[in-house]
Amino acid sequence: MTSRRSLPKITGLPRTTAVATLLITALAAGLLTGATSAAAGDTAPVRIHDIQGTTRVSPLAGQQVADVEGIVTGVRTYGSKGFWFQDPKGDGNPATSEGVFVFTSSAPTVAAGDAVKVSGTVTEYIPGGLKSGNQSLTQLSRPTVTVVSSGNPVPAPVVINSRTVPARYSPQGDPAAENSINALPLAPSRYALDHYEALEGANVRIGTSRVVGASDRHAQLWVTVKPYENDTRRGGTLYGSYTSQNTGRLQIQQLAPLAERPFPKANVGDVLTGGAEGPLDFNQYGGYTLIARTLGTVADRGLKREHTRPQSRHELAVATYNVENLDPADPQEKFDALARAVVDNLASPDVVALEEIQDDNGAKNDGTVGAEATVRKFTDAIRAAGGPAYAWTSIAPENNKDGGEPGGNIRQVFLHNPARVSFTHRAGGDATTPTGVVREKGRAALTLSPGRVDPANAAWENSRKPLAAEFSFRGKPVIVVANHFGSKGGDEALSSHHQPPVRSSETKRLQQAQSVNAFVKEVLKADRRANVLVLGDINDFEFSATTKALAADGALTAAIESLPRSERYSYVFQGNSQVLDQILTSPAIRGFSYDSVHINAEFADQNSDHDPQVLRFRP
Structure with a gap:
């Protein structure tokens, strides 16, 4: 959630x-x-x-x-x-x-x-x-x-x-x-x-x-x-x-x-x-x-909603967007507004990692875990808004094992535009089987695509497990890991009588970041030139221990730090504009263009409470 x-x-x-x-x-x-x-x-x-x-x-x-x-x-x-x-x-x-x-x-x-x-x-x-x-x-x-x-x-x-x-x-x-x-x-x-x-x-x-x-x-x-x-x-x-x-x-x-x-x-x-x-x-x-x-x-x-620039023919555009508990029971107006945002404000990225896609009956707690109807309704709305015919891939969670709204079974989903990028499918991924990394033809490759990263790790108990997938753009492989780390629920307010406030939720996110960092290191061990993007609702600041753990040992760089300080935010909480959503890049990704596209968090009328992020680069 x-x-x-x-x-x-x-x-x-x-x-x-x-x-x-x-x-x-x-x-x-x-x-x-x-x-x-x-x-x-x-x-x-x-x-x-x-x-x-x-x-x-x-x-x-x-x-x-x-x-x-x-x-x-x-x-x-x-x-x-x-x-x-x-x-x-x-x-x-x-x-x-x-x-x-x-x-x-x-x-x-x-x-x-x-x-x-x-x-x-x-x-x-x-x-x-x-x-x-x-x-x-x-x-x-x-x-x-x-x-x-x-x-x-x-x-x-x-x-x-x-x-x-x-x-x-x-x-x-x-x-x-x-x-x-x-x-x-x-x-x-x-x-x-x-x-x-x-x-x-x-x-x-x-x-x-x-x-x-x-x-x-x-x-x-x-x-x-x-x-x-x-x-x-x-x-x-x-x-x-x-x-x-x-x-x-x-x-x-x-x-x-x-x-x-x-x-x-x-x-x-x-x-x-x-x-x-x-x-x-x-x-x-x-x-x-x-x-x-x-x-x-x-x-x-x-105040106007921002529009990012379209990617060039040689650039791969990858985005992350928390769509706030989206399910088929939501009004068509919400689907249409989110779809217009993908097409108009985000300029139809080649790959979009979505967070908070709920199962096909939303919060109804009856054991349903599939999200085909949710994603189909969304991709249909994108096409109606003039966007590409996105294909999609995901792994359904075990019922009520990934946190979020009870019965909602939120998960990460990848959309990709087949006209510009291809998805490398390697069968066998499920809610409990981890994907691994192998060296194939001199490059790092996933054993399962899509596949979950380290799902048995206690860090992911009652939390969304990372979803990894392999794509190919102009013949170059790109590995993308979509995340939705544990929320800040339970943390004390800035105005707490404890000073500094107790931020108890950081413990789990730190462990989650260490898990993802270890996976990225496996990829880089197989191929130090690998193009890896770690993205999603990290639920933590660019200066946090969580982000430092994700980037540890030079495995990743927080792309939002490439922006001027006054533009580094994706969320507004109690009057503070702050970073929760991020895209991090492996060392091989250089010369990228990054944009935190402000279309929700600052507005009374919101389609989500998060602003999406877009990164463009040449693999």
Whole structure:
């Protein structure tokens, strides 16, 4: 399945999850030592900044507080229902937020501008649960609310812009606390995560800002308040290393239900004119999120889908394209759009490696593994769009053994244009039999074509096995290995309370990369001049340990590194333009032309969530 599928909004989840667990954890860590409350006999009333404290976990977590005063700044009547309120006076300490969320569970009866007194329990809610690694959201639960007056001015927003957000993303986590930053004093002038945390629940405002993550079906988009931070040529923000988290990114949602106010449609590079104002929330799928009470309009900057150039008569064009869980039940419009992309945007490559081709009944889990109907519907659509009569080859997986959507049985498929390239068929390949390498007439050849690479290796358990095939172009053999490495599911977010975040999924991809690298070395041992392409949804960055392992010992080179840095991306996740899809070349392939063809990832209307890649060279 896709590497990072959009998930339901956190506002649809119950706020009680993992609260008790966090309280126990916080107590054990000593975070609540010395906590006080009005119930303990304090004479001074508890104020919001007392609840928020100067770390990520409230010093009053688990305690009852009474008659906390403030002005309502935003009301949410859907999803996680509740409201935000804020102390209009404050304590002047930039490390303590003056706003907090009140979880009511049912639609609140207050309105923005109401002066209220709230009594309730201080809790720490972890979106996604304790094991997610997410930071927690301080809130008041099981509240009693008294409206003192109405029509008051909402407290002036704190402005978030390029000058206020620090360049450094996060402090280093405490090694004694498993690299957690929860107990560290907030330093909002030094670290972006601390800056946002010190405004959690507060009324904030951004000015006119560039969109760096397109609007989606969950009614959210991403902007940057730092227009020159690692900007791409097409208006995005590049994620170019593990320390380039891009501090100016901020997710935008809105308070108004969609039935009352449709969410704006935006592509990367568009501009949110007039910005947004509202409470700053924290959720599972975006981290710090401005929940807009007032929202500007989107100015269309006219982003166009790219078209790569056609290959010359002497060039072999090879592409990779993740078509996102394609099966015959998908609308014909999706097949037609993907087909037009192959023909028009990719200029009908000679060989196309497809990822996420599902079996003939999609997610229906009945033992079906064949994908003939899926591929036929796609190749028919390509011909109808004016493309070549592609032939195809693949190996069906064992039922539910390759991961992805249960019952879908996704696999890699090769299309090739018989008018320009021939497929070298060597029979015998199946889901469990590995292809080998032999020397034949002075050149490397596969024992099975198509054949799976190292399918019994534990690295490929519950994951897509690589598919190798041999082609011939103008009499020259070319070996292509199509891949779909393990997803990033389970990795902690950039905004995790562990810093650096735990990237647990890397272990499997590293093993998968080592497996493919060993196979390529076998090919090169048989013929050091062999033309080998390793391509597909690698699900990892060009600077990752996975890519380094694939390329180890000079066996391969990541072709995307031939592009200018600002063009190195195939996917947009949480406002970061990044590399997931790659083509790597053996040493004999020189003088190639590479293109990451941006037709999906930056757009609100997507035919897939990945951009395809094309490489042209003369074997």
